[in-house]
Amino acid sequence: MTSMGTTGFEITVNLIKTVLVFLMMVQAVPILVWLERRGSAFIQNRFGPNRVGPLGLLQLLADAVKFLTKEDFAPEKGNRFMFYAAPVFALIPAAIAYMAIPMSVPLKLETATFLIQGFEINVGIVFVLGISSLAAYTILMAGWGSGSKFSLMGAMRASAQIISYELALGLSIVGVILMYGTFNFNEMILQQQGPLSFNAFGYTVATAALPNWGIFYQPVGMILFFAATFAESNRLPFDLAEGEAELVAGFHTEYGGFKMLMFFIGEYGHMMIASGLMATFFFGGYGIPYVSIQDVQNFGMNLFGSEIAANVFNTVVHFLCYNIKFGLFLWIFIWVRWTLPRFRYDQLMDLGWKTMLPWALVNTMVTAAVMFVTTYFMF
Amino acid sequence: MPLGGVIFITIFIGVFGFILIRLARLTGGKAVKTSQAKFDIYECGIPVQEKKDTKISVKFYLTAILFILFDIEIIFMYPWAANYKNFLTSGNGPFVFGAMAFFLAVFIFGLWWEIKSKALEWD
Amino acid sequence: MTADAFLFWFLAALTIISALSVILMTNPIYSALSLAMTMVSVAAIFVTLQAYFLAGVQIIVYAGAVMVLFVMVLMLFDLKHELQAFTRGRFSGAFKIASIGSLAGLLVGAMYSARINSALTESSIAANATSKGAITPLAEELFLRNVFGFEALGVLLLVIAVGTVALSRSKGGTHARH
């Protein structure tokens, strides 16, 4: 329990916080489903679900009732233990990996400081990559436990796809780590505060027009990373696992009702991880462009006049800023899904291995070389 | 590192998921066997064909092997990348840069060989 | 009982139970999943020893890559059940178990006779690991003093990649006729 806190109060709050983050994730899924259905209808010039409640918002409740009243089914040919365990395991990696991403400035109260994230991990990137790579087991367990050929084929495809793109994902992050020199998300975000400035050839280059965000240092890395996360979360244009024309529904062919919903939560969880990481690596995390954390704090002090209220205000404002960025990336995920057609499997593998991996390598080498040259040569 | 918290939430999510599945069974009820076809696995409408040897291409596992090998090479770059700035400022920059250049050359040669030998072709 | 001690016993129990189920399960897929579980709990034990980066690598390389490969290969084979999961022969089995037991006793005894009496405290690595340079000592050791091993491993991985491709060159799936 080393850094979950020192006093009983702190430990309790921190544990409740992890549960809250998890429940937030679970709660975000119906909203995202609604957004996806309405968004796709908007993109395709349809109406989408608009009958149940205002804007169709109560459709979520109707769906939940439908899920609850479905009868519980498991195929006779399959392996019952695996079949039931797979959806439960689908939740775990997505939720735990998301908890490592900081969502706001730490909340300072009188006696204790609480981080607005599930838990802080000093090797954050390695943790998130490792935990989310465990998602491959879920897919293999589901595919094998169903005892169906379609499920097994879908599971094989999905896991081969996930591991192939994990390479491009891992390698595109190397450039980011080179730039920040740390694995810790909070340190990365703090380094992205303030206006764009860097040292080159013994000079300091600075401009107040742009924030000091990672995207200006790693544009290629950002594109590669974002593309790879699409494949990691099995979204279109990379949802080969469930190419319905060939494989019915991939590894979850035999699933229905709540078990299906849990796979959905896992998939959306991976989308959320990807969006959170995009914000953290390349877009300043919870930081507000052109405004520093201290500015917000001072503004809160002037507004409320008390230290604690200012701290709470600071945290809430940064939390909102993080959520705007986060929501934007989630929307891009949905937007892309309804815009691009699906790849063919060989095209998918070619893209991962023969295009993205070499480009990520080039990105890494160029980053390292530029850092080397700008440090060692002075004019 | 908040190991206790990670273990706690893992157990919590496991119990949560288990309860959800039990709840769905309570409200929805267990599937009633009205016919054999209902309990068969999906097979596009035809009766289930018992075929022992579902052919799965060796390509999948070859991909997995190549993934492991390249993944380890990428993992080796992580400590290097996280510490590169320190190396540059402490004067070890050229040495470490050269070491990683050689390593990357080997990596690129491996990738080039795999592509050239058509180990990554899917047809 | 302190939280750290509780954590250690919990993780030790988890590791031992999942390791035992690796060798006792007759279905090899269950064995592989138990081994993945063992790897994750060993990673957690690395965390209690303040080897954070290694714990991450353990999860990425072992649990996320090597064991996925094992599970995939086992699913490719699709061995429904094993007729002969364990070695034959009552006598030789008992003999093997006895020899394993005595070896285990010997090892544990040796460890207790040469016991390191210092309690597990925050080591000097941990002091570095919590600050900004999370893995500075590891990186310096790896890239400045063990650089030859590092390069040699790069070449080894290349050789393995070439070798496995050559091994699995032959056409057809896992059930191809010859």
Place this chain on the structure above:
Amino acid sequence: MPDISILTTITPNHYLVLSACLFMIGVAGVLLRRNLIVLFMSIELMLNAVNLSFVTFSHSFGKVDGQVMVFFVMTIAAAEAAVGLALAVSIFKRFKEVNIRFFEHLKG
């Protein structure tokens, strides 16, 4: 009241004994099982046990040499698994099983 300090105070010895237990489980697996892939898994268990003791010593002596060694061991273990499984797949294609019974086919 019995002395329970062995339960409440965790020393490097605890970790070393755990590592020895893991190693022994691995040895038992290699000796007792007949499935080639389970044999590989048991070898991975043994390598993990060794890694655990490396990390323990690295921690108790305050040096990172052990951790670097673990890094190397992990790499070699993964490489070994890759080659071993490639061999296992070849054997499976030939004999349709991965039981070590196939060694009988190797007799002249």
